Amino acid sequence: MKRILNTETIKYLGEKVKVCGWVNTRRDHGGIIFLDLRDRTGLLQVVCSPELVKDIKEEFVLEIEGTIQKRPLKMKNEEIKTGEIELKAEKVKILAQAAVLPFDYLSKTADLKLPTFLDYRPLMIRDPKIKAIFKVGEISTNSFKNTLRNLDFTEFQSPSIVPAVAEGGAEVFHINYYKYDAFLAQSPQLYKQIMIGAFERVFTVAHVFRAEPSVTTRHLAEYISLDAEVAFIESWEELMDICEIIMKNVFSDLKKNCSQELALYQAAVPTLTVKIPRLKMREAQKIIFERTGQDHRKEPDLTPEDEKEICQFAKEKYGSELIFITHYPIKKRPFYTLADPEDQEFTLSFDLLYQGLEIATGGQRIHQYETLVKNIKKWGNKPKDFAFYLQAFEYGLPPEGGFAFGLERIVKQVLGLKNIREATPFSRDMERIDQRLSLKKKHGKKP
Numbered sequence: 001m002k003r004i005l006n007t008e009t010i011k012y013l014g015e016k017v018k019v020c021g022w023v024n025t026r027r028d029h030g031g032i033i034f035l036d037l038r039d040r041t042g043l044l045q046v047v048c049s050p051e052l053v054k055d056i057k058e059e060f061v062l063e064i065e066g067t068i069q070k071r072p073l074k075m076k077n078e079e080i081k082t083g084e085i086e087l088k089a090e091k092v093k094i095l096a097q098a099a100v101l102p103f104d105y106l107s108k109t110a111d112l113k114l115p116t117f118l119d120y121r122p123l124m125i126r127d128p129k130i131k132a133i134f135k136v137g138e139i140s141t142n143s144f145k146n147t148l149r150n151l152d153f154t155e156f157q158s159p160s161i162v163p164a165v166a167e168g169g170a171e172v173f174h175i176n177y178y179k180y181d182a183f184l185a186q187s188p189q190l191y192k193q194i195m196i197g198a199f200e201r202v203f204t205v206a207h208v209f210r211a212e213p214s215v216t217t218r219h220l221a222e223y224i225s226l227d228a229e230v231a232f233i234e235s236w237e238e239l240m241d242i243c244e245i246i247m248k249n250v251f252s253d254l255k256k257n258c259s260q261e262l263a264l265y266q267a268a269v270p271t272l273t274v275k276i277p278r279l280k281m282r283e284a285q286k287i288i289f290e291r292t293g294q295d296h297r298k299e300p301d302l303t304p305e306d307e308k309e310i311c312q313f314a315k316e317k318y319g320s321e322l323i324f325i326t327h328y329p330i331k332k333r334p335f336y337t338l339a340d341p342e343d344q345e346f347t348l349s350f351d352l353l354y355q356g357l358e359i360a361t362g363g364q365r366i367h368q369y370e371t372l373v374k375n376i377k378k379w380g381n382k383p384k385d386f387a388f389y390l391q392a393f394e395y396g397l398p399p400e401g402g403f404a405f406g407l408e409r410i411v412k413q414v415l416g417l418k419n420i421r422e423a424t425p426f427s428r429d430m431e432r433i434d435q436r437l438s439l440k441k442k443h444g445k446k447p
Contacts (some may be wrong), residue, residue: 001065006037006044007081012068019044019087020095022126023060024106026053037062037087038126045071045086052092059098059126065091114419118427119436125425132261134425136254137224137411141205143253144226144405147246153201153228158188160207164385171211173221184209189336190389192229192402193365197392203228205407215430217419218304218357220408222428229402236338236348236364239401240278240324243352243360246405247322248272254414265415270321276352277314278324284310300329308356326350335379336372338364338401348401354413362403369393 001018009017021039033053035046046064056062066089077083102120103112105127117124124130145155162185165172173184188206195202208225230239251269254262262269279287285297288309296306302325314323327346330339337347349363366372372393373383383390408423421427431437 003063005041006039007041009044009068009082009087010085013070013085014068016065016067016090017087018063018065020063021061023056023058023062023098026056026058035062035089037064042082043080044082045077046089047086048089048092052089056092056094057098058101060094061096061098063093063095064089114421115436118421118432121426121434129264132258132264133411133415133417133423135261136258136414137407137423139253139257140250140410140414141224141226141407143250144246145203145205146253147249148201148203148228151201151242151245153203154195154199156191156195156199156202156204158185158191158204158206158227160185160209162190163388164190164381171213173209173211186210187225187404188227189334189402189404190386192227193336193397193400194389194392196229196231196400197395197397200231201229213430218409218412220420220424220427220429223420223424224407226405226407227402228404229400231400232398233364233401234399236401237278239362239364239403240276240326240350240352243324243362243403243405244272244276247276247352247354250410262415267415269414272320272322274318274320276322276324277318277320278326278350279310280327281325281329281346282327284325287313300332302351304356307353307358311353311356314353322352322354324350324352333363335375335381336365338366350403352405354410357409357413358406359409359413360403360405362401364399364401367393367397367399 003018003020004012006019006021009019019037019039021037024036024038024043027034031050033048033050035048035053037044037046064087066087068085069088071084071086105123161175161177161182163182165183165186172186175182175184185206185208187208188204192202192204204227206225206227207222209222211221212219228242230242233239251272254269281302282297284302285299285306288306289295289297291313292309296303302310310325311321311323314320326349327340328349330345330347333347333349337349340346340348347363350361351358352360366375369390373390376383376386408420411417411423412420417423421429426434
C-alpha cells in the first residue's frame with residue numbers, strides 16, 4: 001500500500017490507507033488511545049487500541065495502516081484540515097524510536113530562553129511556531145527571486161571563498177586556502193559587478209560572513225544576503241524603485257502563502273499603499289534632534305535608536321512602516337560607492353529601514369576604471385589584490401548600481417522576533433557554531 005499524506009486522507013473516507021509521521025501527542029482514554037500524527041502537511045487524529053501502541057511515546061516515527069472514518073460530532077476540530085475525520089488504526093509499525101523529551105517543547109515554547117531554543121534546535125524546529133519562521137523565510141526568498149526574474153534579471157552563484165575583502169575593515173574571517181591566504185566573503189559585491197558585464201541585470205542569494213566582535217539582537221556572523229546589481233541605470237533612484245517593488249511583492253506573497261504562519265505570531269504585513277518616503281541622512285538626524293533632543297547631526301551614521309525614531313516619524317507622517325535613508329558619508333561606505341557629484345562628502349547610497357531596523361543597503365557604484373583604482377588606494381588597499389575584479393572595468397562597464405537585503409532581518413521584522421538568531425535555522429555568532437563554543441572549551445576542544 002502506498003503512503004498518503006495526512007491532509008490527503010479527507011479524500012479517502014471509508015477506505016483503507018497508510019500514513020507515516022511523528023507522534024505529536026498521545027492521549028490515553030481508558031480502552032482507547034488517541035495519537036495526533038504529524039507529517040509535513042499537518043496533523044491527523046489516530047484512534048488506537050492499547051495493545052497496538054503499548055510502548056509508543058511522543059516523537060516516535062510510525063507507519064500506520066487503517067480505515068478513515070468520520071469523527072463523532074462533538075470531537076470535530078475546526079482548527080486543522082483533517083478535523084472532521086480520523087484514522088482507525090489496524091496496524092502500527094515503529095520506524096524509529098525517540099528518547100525521552102528534555103521538556104514538553106510543544107507547550108513550553110514560550111517559557112524557554114533563547115540559548116535553550118538554540119541548544120535544542122534539531123528538536124525545536126518541529127514546533128509549528130518555530131517551523132513557521134522558516135516558511136516565512138522561504139516565501140520571502142522565492143518572492144525576491146521571482147520579482148527579479150520578472151524584471152529580466154539573471155541569477156548566478158557567487159563564491160564564498162574570496163581572495164580580497166570587498167567591504168574593507170577587519171571584520172573578516174581569514175582562512176587557510178591550501179598554502180595561500182583567503183577570506184570568507186563579506187558580500188558577493190565584486191562578483192555582481194563582474195557579472196553585469198555579460199548579463200546587465202543579475203541577482204544572487206548568497207551566504208555572507210561578518211566577523212563583527214559583538215553579540216547583539218541584530219547581527220549574525222553568517223547570514224543570507226539577497227543581492228542584485230543593475231547596469232545602464234540613468235539615476236541611482238531607480239535602485240530604490242526596484243527595492244520598493246521587491247518589498248511590495250514580498251509582503252503580498254507572505255499574505256497569500258503564509259496566513260497561518262503569520263497568525264501564529266499575530267503578525268500583519270504592510271500593504272505599501274503609499275510610496276516609501278526618502279530622506280537624506282542629515283535631514284533624518286535633524287528630525288530626530290527636533291523630536292527627541294538627541295543631537296547626532298554630526299555623526300557619520302544613524303544609531304539603532306535613531307533608526308527606530310525615524311521609522312516612527314515615517315509611520316506618523318507618511319503612514320509608512322518603511323523609509324529610505326540616503327546620502328551616507330563617503331567615509332562610511334565601501335570604496336566602490338559613487339560620491340554625490342553635488343556634494344562629494346556624501347554618497348549616492350541608501351539604507352531601507354523597516355520598523356526600526358535596516359533591512360537593505362545599496363547605491364550607485366563607481367564604474368570608471370581610473371576612479372575605482374584611485375579609490376582602492378585611497379581606502380588603503382592595493383590594486384593588485386583586486387586585479388581580477390578590475391578587469392571588468394578596464395574593459396568597460398556602464399553606469400550601474402545595486403543593493404542587498406538581509407533575509408533574516410526581513411523575517412525578524414515581519415514576525416516581530418526579539419532576536420535575529422531566531423530567524424535562522426542554524427545560528428552562527430561569537431558564542432555558537434551549533435553548540436555553544438563555551439561548552440566546547442569546557443570539554444577541552446578547540447572552538
